[in-house]
Amino acid sequence: MDIVKLTIDNKPLEVEKGTTVLKAARKAKIEIPTLCYFELDGMKIENKPGGCRVCVVEIAGRRNLAPACTTVCTEGMVVKTHSIRALNARRTVVELMLSDHPFDCLICAKSGNCELQTLAHKLGIREIHYQGAKSTYRKDTSPAIIRDIDKCILCRRCEMMCNDVQSVGALSGIYRGFNAVVAPAFEMNLEKSTCTYCGQCVSVCPTGALTEVDHSRNVINSLADPTKIVVVQTAPAVRAALGEEFGMEPGSLVTGKMVAALRRLGFNYVFDTDFAADLTIMEEGTELLDRLGKFLKGDKSVKLPILTSCCPGWVNFFEANFPEMRDIPSTAKSPQQMFGAIAKNYFAKKIGVDRKNMVVVSVMPCLAKKYECAREEFSVNGDPDVNYSISTRELADLIKLANIDFNSLPEEDFDRPLGESTGASVIFGTTGGVIEAAVRTAYEIHTGKTLNKVDFTELRGLENIRQASIDFNGVSINIGIAHGLGNARKLLEDIRAGKSKFHAIEIMACPGGCIGGGGQPYHHGNFEILKKRAAALYQEDAEKPLRKSHENPYIKQLYEEFLGKPMSEISHHLLHTHYFDKSAEIVVNE
Amino acid sequence: MATHKQLRIALRNCGVIDPEKITDYIERDGYSALAKVINELGTVRTIDLMKKSGLRGRGGGGFPTGLKWEIASKNYADQKYVVCNADEGDPGAFMDRSVLEGDPHSVIEAMAICGFSIGATKGLVYIRAEYPLAIERLKIAINQAREYGLLGKNIFGSDFDFDIELRYGAGAFVCGEETALIHSMEGKRGEPTVKPPFPAESGYLEKPTNVNNVETFANIPPIILKGAEWFASIGSEKSKGTKVFALAGKINNVGLIEVPMGTTLREVIYDIGGGIKDGKEFKAVQTGGPSGGCLTKKHLDTAIDYDNLIAAGSMMGSGGMVVMDEDDCMVSIAKFYLEFTVEESCGKCTPCRIGNKRLFEILEKITEGKGTMEDLDKLRNLSNTIKDTALCGLGQTSPNPVLSTMDNFMDEYLEHINEKRCRASQCKALTRYIIDAEQCTGCTICARNCPVNAIKGERKQPHTINQDICIKCGVCYEKCKFNAISVK
Numbered sequence A: 001m002d003i004v005k006l007t008i009d010n011k012p013l014e015v016e017k018g019t020t021v022l023k024a025a026r027k028a029k030i031e032i033p034t035l036c037y038f039e040l041d042g043m044k045i046e047n048k049p050g051g052c053r054v055c056v057v058e059i060a061g062r063r064n065l066a067p068a069c070t071t072v073c074t075e076g077m078v079v080k081t082h083s084i085r086a087l088n089a090r091r092t093v094v095e096l097m098l099s100d101h102p103f104d105c106l107i108c109a110k111s112g113n114c115e116l117q118t119l120a121h122k123l124g125i126r127e128i129h130y131q132g133a134k135s136t137y138r139k140d141t142s143p144a145i146i147r148d149i150d151k152c153i154l155c156r157r158c159e160m161m162c163n164d165v166q167s168v169g170a171l172s173g174i175y176r177g178f179n180a181v182v183a184p185a186f187e188m189n190l191e192k193s194t195c196t197y198c199g200q201c202v203s204v205c206p207t208g209a210l211t212e213v214d215h216s217r218n219v220i221n222s223l224a225d226p227t228k229i230v231v232v233q234t235a236p237a238v239r240a241a242l243g244e245e246f247g248m249e250p251g252s253l254v255t256g257k258m259v260a261a262l263r264r265l266g267f268n269y270v271f272d273t274d275f276a277a278d279l280t281i282m283e284e285g286t287e288l289l290d291r292l293g294k295f296l297k298g299d300k301s302v303k304l305p306i307l308t309s310c311c312p313g314w315v316n317f318f319e320a321n322f323p324e325m326r327d328i329p330s331t332a333k334s335p336q337q338m339f340g341a342i343a344k345n346y347f348a349k350k351i352g353v354d355r356k357n358m359v360v361v362s363v364m365p366c367l368a369k370k371y372e373c374a375r376e377e378f379s380v381n382g383d384p385d386v387n388y389s390i391s392t393r394e395l396a397d398l399i400k401l402a403n404i405d406f407n408s409l410p411e412e413d414f415d416r417p418l419g420e421s422t423g424a425s426v427i428f429g430t431t432g433g434v435i436e437a438a439v440r441t442a443y444e445i446h447t448g449k450t451l452n453k454v455d456f457t458e459l460r461g462l463e464n465i466r467q468a469s470i471d472f473n474g475v476s477i478n479i480g481i482a483h484g485l486g487n488a489r490k491l492l493e494d495i496r497a498g499k500s501k502f503h504a505i506e507i508m509a510c511p512g513g514c515i516g517g518g519g520q521p522y523h524h525g526n527f528e529i530l531k532k533r534a535a536a537l538y539q540e541d542a543e544k545p546l547r548k549s550h551e552n553p554y555i556k557q558l559y560e561e562f563l564g565k566p567m568s569e570i571s572h573h574l575l576h577t578h579y580f581d582k583s584a585e586i587v588v589n590e
Numbered sequence B: 001m002a003t004h005k006q007l008r009i010a011l012r013n014c015g016v017i018d019p020e021k022i023t024d025y026i027e028r029d030g031y032s033a034l035a036k037v038i039n040e041l042g043t044v045r046t047i048d049l050m051k052k053s054g055l056r057g058r059g060g061g062g063f064p065t066g067l068k069w070e071i072a073s074k075n076y077a078d079q080k081y082v083v084c085n086a087d088e089g090d091p092g093a094f095m096d097r098s099v100l101e102g103d104p105h106s107v108i109e110a111m112a113i114c115g116f117s118i119g120a121t122k123g124l125v126y127i128r129a130e131y132p133l134a135i136e137r138l139k140i141a142i143n144q145a146r147e148y149g150l151l152g153k154n155i156f157g158s159d160f161d162f163d164i165e166l167r168y169g170a171g172a173f174v175c176g177e178e179t180a181l182i183h184s185m186e187g188k189r190g191e192p193t194v195k196p197p198f199p200a201e202s203g204y205l206e207k208p209t210n211v212n213n214v215e216t217f218a219n220i221p222p223i224i225l226k227g228a229e230w231f232a233s234i235g236s237e238k239s240k241g242t243k244v245f246a247l248a249g250k251i252n253n254v255g256l257i258e259v260p261m262g263t264t265l266r267e268v269i270y271d272i273g274g275g276i277k278d279g280k281e282f283k284a285v286q287t288g289g290p291s292g293g294c295l296t297k298k299h300l301d302t303a304i305d306y307d308n309l310i311a312a313g314s315m316m317g318s319g320g321m322v323v324m325d326e327d328d329c330m331v332s333i334a335k336f337y338l339e340f341t342v343e344e345s346c347g348k349c350t351p352c353r354i355g356n357k358r359l360f361e362i363l364e365k366i367t368e369g370k371g372t373m374e375d376l377d378k379l380r381n382l383s384n385t386i387k388d389t390a391l392c393g394l395g396q397t398s399p400n401p402v403l404s405t406m407d408n409f410m411d412e413y414l415e416h417i418n419e420k421r422c423r424a425s426q427c428k429a430l431t432r433y434i435i436d437a438e439q440c441t442g443c444t445i446c447a448r449n450c451p452v453n454a455i456k457g458e459r460k461q462p463h464t465i466n467q468d469i470c471i472k473c474g475v476c477y478e479k480c481k482f483n484a485i486s487v488k
């Protein structure tokens, strides 16, 4: 390892050759402000276009200031991070940004969480010396994401997420000079682009340029409407992250407090999407076994690998990019939609409520779910199975709005019947969890034996693409796992080329799976936070008395009372879906 | 145009040979430099010769060409590229076009020499699509070179293969910046990226890539043939050889010239350019293209080379030279150049994207007579910050026209601000048409022609112009037969 010696702010330092000034300074606990720079440490991806120029520092002997994020340390380098020259430049640069920015802080969705706002405050900017024209653009509201790109500072983070991580390519730099901005090609609406609504761009945007569509107003109105029975479901990943919004350590499990908070917000029934996740396993696992059985018997009409279908971001991705392969994903609906279908067709009847008077709200780590619940095929006569989907962040805002002291809430339990769940469903929230849950159930159904060891640690982790073979009584089942759509694309291209050796593949659109979803509290690229959230879910799984979906007594009851058996006709009608070729609706980039 | 004091190396064949005939080029020693390099010198001695010649890049940066080649030659890769930068985005510049139209083979030969020296087998010419004749001639020349075995496989019987393809630019100025040019060739957005990595390390398709300018290439065959010492004997201490300039503006002889480095501005403007048009007084010369600086009388005896021009607050750029006379308003000139940079900024970095726009707005305010003394501080501070923080050469130099006019023509800025006066009468908002009552005969022709009825007066009585209504179209001034109307 080659070592380079330099001094930063009079501190002598030794760093590995190739280290940037920014990283060297951070190592020495010297803080250099940044704005466009963004590091996804777990994926070894860095966004450093060197565009904002906020991190400029003075380097002895150099003609101009140097951006710390991209300048590599050299032997004997003398760096001043806070010289008057650097400070003035930094301040002027931020003043310039503000001079072309709407002053919306009072009503901006990002206020309080905005990196530009924080930076302006930190640099003590009280006056903007350079006023002038502002660049303005059309506001674009899609079913899941709002683009208010008057607030775009061209950090390019969203572009990095959408292109380098997700391989979707919906966003790129367009126009030139003062009008340059990041947007879909030809500044068309996101809805007309290849966007999957995964929300990863939203999760990294430093400003209010990209935010989620706010459904929380609708939720408040429903709660206030005495004629409505309002039912809420919460996705597994929410409980592992919500606490962060209330100052808790990442990885704090707040299931009980979350339930208590939802009751205090006035929901009539507080249920768990995990229940529907168990149901998903019943349907998807059966479908897997069905296809596998036929395949092993030599039936050529059966397509393998089977792909999971519980992530709507992923569904949008293949509908737009691989429509010709839309017959290989499982037809099972996502847990959110299974829940909605069961709530409005089974539970509503059970409690004697007309489905029109029932409002189903979901709390999701996800922005794609906002789009999913609005899909036409998930409505009955204009009444959607799931009315509104709010993100983890929106729930936190609601709790704060209602002045609920979250931290001192008691731990409460979900309502029954749609609140009971097994450990298998909890781990749906992290990459690898769905397939692990499916294996637990499929194994027992297929072999008729009881699994002694339910923890398939070989399926866990945050590596980009993972694979494992599980022995099903002598048959080796090859499993692939991808999180992040860029990784998914690789597996799909293998399938298309006939090179895939997998029988089943789990795909989650977001890096880390739903724990890293576009609606989660901002993790700022820190994968340690994702790891802690995943650990929390595995912990809840381990602590559950029941850990296999088919053991859920209320699931059994549901099949006995209503559905019959997995993949029955009524299951097909309510719990399965079909996919569309969306490639034609998209205006192709370039 | 006066030819004494000129020396043609890059332009040696332009206008002399038929550019569509390879035989013409070969007759004038064409491709013998390539033969010499392949058969006699080898890579190390060629690069050494290039280094000793002292040739520096003519695309504006002035980076030593031999050194650049050496770096590219030492970076190991399965594929390397030679790129010829023929984007030539400076308004009014046409040196590269002239070389490509008049002597395309010299560039092809030099690219092959470069390919041989650095170990590249592929050459790419990035040329703006607005140069159809140059493109046509290049295509003809490439095909002829292939027919003659001077491009293709086993050139001169050696194991050296080299071929050239064309890539077309859409005409964005910033795409002439080498990293932006490479991204544009790769089909990506034409915007610069931070250096390092330099193209010589990671360029086209992330392979080591040597980018040189057209004129740089055109110099190379004679250097190889006549030797490093010959070339190094021409020019000034740190800038060797000649430079082609496009003379323009208020000068008698406009057009392309090629002079040894070290020639003074005075020699160029007066001896070669024939002095200022209509016997007017010289005011300034702007060198270096849109982000060069405006030099003044006190710089006339400056010997032109890379370092002197930078020291004077301007730069060599690609060789634009615009001469201004007493009728030019220097604040407007600065504004004009800023307008160009604002148009051409790629928008990637904050200081250039927003800062230049703000500079332009302040200049606009001053030319409209609304400027304040505080604006002058803002101009200077902002200019310095932009230079200090912008990502690429465009932003790092774009404030030069502002800073150099502030340094050399502050009195004009002050007049605009304090006296609301433009001495060159170029700033419309500040000009006033005034009728001299002594001269006015009351013929009424001005009043009848004023499109906004700003002129009042009885027949045979002196007329007056209502300044609040006047739109400064100047019609009255042109119509008056008695010279009674003046511009202030």
Ligand SMILES: Cc1cc2nc3c(=O)[nH]c(=O)nc-3n(C[C@H](O)[C@H](O)[C@H](O)COP(=O)(O)O)c2cc1C
Binding pocket: B056, B057, B058, B059, B060, B061, B062, B063, B065, B085, B086, B087, B088, B089, B090, B173, B174, B175, B176, B177, B178, B179, B211, B212, B213, B214, B216, B217, B318, B392, B393, B394
């Ligand atoms: C904004 C900008 C525009 C440029 N335009 C050109 C150009 O049109 N032609 C050119 O040869 N070099 C241009 N350059 C310089 C190139 O980046 C590069 O330095 C040059 O092509 C290298 O060749 P040379 O060493 O032979 O000069 C430009 C640089 C900047 C910053």
Ligand code: SF4
Binding pocket: A101, A102, A103, A104, A105, A106, A108, A109, A110, A111, A112, A114, A115, A116, A117, A151, A207, A208, A209
């Ligand atoms: S994006 Fe940030 S700075 Fe801009 S209005 Fe919103 S909170 Fe304020």
Ligand code: SF4
Binding pocket: A145, A158, A161, A162, A166, A168, A169, A170, A171, A194, A195, A196, A197, A198, A199, A200, A201, A202
């Ligand atoms: S939501 Fe996902 S796919 Fe859509 S633009 Fe953002 S990152 Fe790209």
Ligand code: SF4
Binding pocket: A149, A151, A152, A153, A154, A155, A156, A157, A158, A159, A182, A201, A204, A205, A206, A207, A209, A210
């Ligand atoms: S939309 Fe947001 S993330 Fe994207 S470039 Fe603009 S500020 Fe950055």
Ligand code: SF4
Binding pocket: A197, A198, A310, A311, A312, A313, A314, A365, A366, A367, A368, A369, A508, A509, A510, A513, A514, A515, A516, A517, A518, A519
């Ligand atoms: S991984 Fe989870 S959060 Fe992300 S799009 Fe899919 S379902 Fe939504």
Ligand code: SF4
Binding pocket: B174, B191, B192, B344, B345, B346, B347, B348, B349, B350, B352, B353, B390, B391, B392, B393, B394, B395, B396
């Ligand atoms: S200085 Fe201007 S042209 Fe260069 S990268 Fe920045 S915005 Fe683009």
